[in-house]
Amino acid sequence: MKRARKAMGGRLYTAERRVQEANSQSDPTSCLTAEQRVFTTSKDREITLECFRVGTLREREPHIIEWMFTLVERNMKEHYEACSWGWNGKAKYNEMTEPDAWYLIAKDYANSSLAGFCHFRFVVDYGVEVVYCYELQVEALYRSEQIGRRVMAALEALSLQWKMKKVVLTVLRLNQRAINFYMDCGYTYDETSPAREEPEPHYIFSKPTFG
Known part of the structure; x- marks a missing residue:
């Protein structure tokens, strides 16, 4: 028993160290x-992925934070209102601006447009080091151009580089389009996900990336 507890403690220490790094x-x-970082979409638009801490965005480009929140509201408010979670704009904004938040921003410089974004974090989740995808949102004009798929591939590369065990995300059960998208990207039900027969409004999906 002591040996097992020691091993668990060592595993947690490794997870925390990797997340901190x-x-x-x-x-x-x-x-x-x-x-x-720079790719051409199926409609021949050149998209550039740029990474920011939320603190950097707040200091230098606060309009991007406002745009991201507005995009989440436009894309997701009805989905939230249709399930038991409901929509709480203040809580969502606070979540998006917490200090641990990182952002991948998809920019279309040729058209001076913001195409989409991903809010992600390096965290210890159920004792395991992971990249957690909190949000992946794309503007309607840029959908079906493989931008979301490119962003998820970038997250997987980050997970592998920093020795995270997997990429994890939450998806609403009512959002079948999102479920289909993530499954097409190779994601499946995580061991921590609520079972299909449970009344929870969401699933947890994941994809292993390191060891």
Whole structure:
């Protein structure tokens, strides 16, 4: 029993150390290739992925935070209102601006447009180091151009680079389009996910990335 507790303690220490290392980087996406950072969509638009801490956005480009919140509200408010969670704009905004938040922003410089974003974090989840995808949102004009798929591939590259065990996300059961998208990207029900027969309004999906 002592040996098992010691092993568990060592595993948790490793998880916390890896998360701390990833969060200490000024740019954890430095591992991404040029092709992962800048890519052409199916409609021949060139999209650039840029990474920011939420604190940097608040200081330098607060309008991007406002745009991201508005996009979440436009895309997700009805889904939240249709389930037991309901929509709480203040709580969502607070979540999006917590100090641990990182953002991948998809920019279309040729058209001076913001195409989409991903809110992610390096965290210890159920004792395991993971990249947790809190939000993935794309503007209606840019949907079906593989931007979401490219962003998820970037998260997986980050997870592998910083030795996170997996990429994890929450998806609402009523959002079948999102469920289909994540499954097409190779995600499946995580062991921590509520069972299908349970009354919870969401599932937890994941994809292993490291060891």
